[in-house]
Amino acid sequence: MSTDLFLIPFLTGLGLAILLPLLGCYLRLRDEWLAALAYSHVSAAGALLALVAGLPPAAGGIAAAALAGAGKRLFAARLSGGAAYALLLLAGWSLAVLLAANQPQAERLGHALFDGQLYFSSSAQLWLVAISVPVALGVLRLLSRHLLLAHTYPDFFRIRGLRAWPTQIGFDLLAALALALATMNLGVMGAFALVFIPPWLAFRRARDWRAGLLRSLLLGLVAYIVAFGVALWLDQPFGPILAVMLVAFGLIVA
Amino acid sequence: MLRAEALVAGWSGPATSPIDFSLQAGEIVGLTGPNGVGKSTLLAAFAGRATVFSGRLELQAGLRLAVQTQEVPPVDGLPLSGRDLLALTGASPEGLPPWLVDRVDIRLDRLSGGQRHYLALWAVLHAPADLVLLDEPTNNLDAAGVRHLTAHLRERAREGCGIVVVSHDAAFVAAACDRVVTLEVRDVD
Numbered sequence A: 001m002s003t004d005l006f007l008i009p010f011l012t013g014l015g016l017a018i019l020l021p022l023l024g025c026y027l028r029l030r031d032e033w034l035a036a037l038a039y040s041h042v043s044a045a046g047a048l049l050a051l052v053a054g055l056p057p058a059a060g061g062i063a064a065a066a067l068a069g070a071g072k073r074l075f076a077a078r079l080s081g082g083a084a085y086a087l088l089l090l091a092g093w094s095l096a097v098l099l100a101a102n103q104p105q106a107e108r109l110g111h112a113l114f115d116g117q118l119y120f121s122s123s124a125q126l127w128l129v130a131i132s133v134p135v136a137l138g139v140l141r142l143l144s145r146h147l148l149l150a151h152t153y154p155d156f157f158r159i160r161g162l163r164a165w166p167t168q169i170g171f172d173l174l175a176a177l178a179l180a181l182a183t184m185n186l187g188v189m190g191a192f193a194l195v196f197i198p199p200w201l202a203f204r205r206a207r208d209w210r211a212g213l214l215r216s217l218l219l220g221l222v223a224y225i226v227a228f229g230v231a232l233w234l235d236q237p238f239g240p241i242l243a244v245m246l247v248a249f250g251l252i253v254a
Numbered sequence B: 001m002l003r004a005e006a007l008v009a010g011w012s013g014p015a016t017s018p019i020d021f022s023l024q025a026g027e028i029v030g031l032t033g034p035n036g037v038g039k040s041t042l043l044a045a046f047a048g049r050a051t052v053f054s055g056r057l058e059l060q061a062g063l064r065l066a067v068q069t070q071e072v073p074p075v076d077g078l079p080l081s082g083r084d085l086l087a088l089t090g091a092s093p094e095g096l097p098p099w100l101v102d103r104v105d106i107r108l109d110r111l112s113g114g115q116r117h118y119l120a121l122w123a124v125l126h127a128p129a130d131l132v133l134l135d136e137p138t139n140n141l142d143a144a145g146v147r148h149l150t151a152h153l154r155e156r157a158r159e160g161c162g163i164v165v166v167s168h169d170a171a172f173v174a175a176a177c178d179r180v181v182t183l184e185v186r187d188v189d
Helices: A002-029 A034-052 A057-075 A083-102 A104-115 A123-152 A154-159 A164-186 A188-205 A209-234 A238-253 B039-046 B082-089 B113-125 B143-158 B170-176
Strands: B002-010 B019-023 B028-032 B051-059 B065-068 B131-135 B162-166 B179-182
Touching: A002 A034, A002 A123, A002 A164, A002 A188, A002 A209, A034 A057, A034 A083, A034 A104, A034 A164, A034 A188, A057 A083, A057 A164, A083 A104, A104 A188, A104 A238, A123 A154, A123 A164, A123 B082, A154 B065, A164 A188, A164 A238, A188 A209, A188 A238, A209 A238, B002 B039, B028 B039, B028 B143, B028 B170, B039 B051, B039 B131, B039 B162, B065 B113, B082 B113, B113 B131, B113 B143, B143 B162, B143 B170
Parallel strands: B028 B162, B028 B179, B065 B131, B131 B162
Antiparallel strands: B002 B019, B002 B051
């Protein structure tokens, strides 16, 4: 009974623990790791806004993050140097906190989103993750070469007639949607920790790109599995335990 | 494959004197001149990056271009090996100099500046292309690197590739290029 009860949350988180460290490698490549935190906060605000409006929170969170991911490109020229992500982060955080403070029904969900209550994941969320993660990994694989080439040889990329915008918008959308999905299950900081720390550690030692992806994936998976067990054993919210686990990994390895 | 007539190129304003230029398949042409004369700007115009203010620039239709700029690929802190870099542009490691062959699987940010530069250059020079544009390719190279590059430019040209080389290194240009075009300082009105 208890095994069944925790299997759904475990599998839901497992799917995300596969996707997020890999996604984080490409965010780190583009020096856009702040995007993870921005999209998580925007998604939390979108979920709370949807709840207050009587709509499904998950749909609100995903829609808000998608809008932020696609809309960011419109202001890219004026908001360089990560300013777009900082503004999104602050706007998302302010809106989420204000909604939680002033709307009783938003307060509980707000706590869940910021605490990261993976154990409340339902089978509907598991299905969403089970469908989304393979699609996201497929898209990431398709974008991978262009993302790497555009970073290392921007002039070569352009001169070969390769268009930058499908890669940029495609990646921004992918990152926004993946982070929204992760925030709904792992919480804002749990999702950020899985995106940021495994690639940061993996990139220090890996000898090539493939090894970097593999190390990041393994670090993310190990931290997730250990954190799941520890949070369950200590009866603590999952998000902070995962974040502490990854910080400890980071300090030991670094 | 490339023809320019009275071409004046620049960025926010004209930066070069009018120049006539042509390149055939299998030919290596050097662009030289004093600093600030607009050599890199002209190369950028050939690559479609700089603005053509007057004159004509024609490139044969369907050409596959490859361009090397003076900027080094930003690889610090990234787990990218030389082999990764070559795979990105479709270049083969075959023919790399002996002092680089056994370093192709090492991370680029752990190589010396010269080794990294040569691998980054090789990735462009040996990418599948009909026209290769190189901007100061001998920067950071020692004598052995320059000799190897000279020989391989010749080999690449024999395969039918047209190559334009911007360089301040007169000895290299004389040894590697079939023709040399010297740019003159632009008259300011």
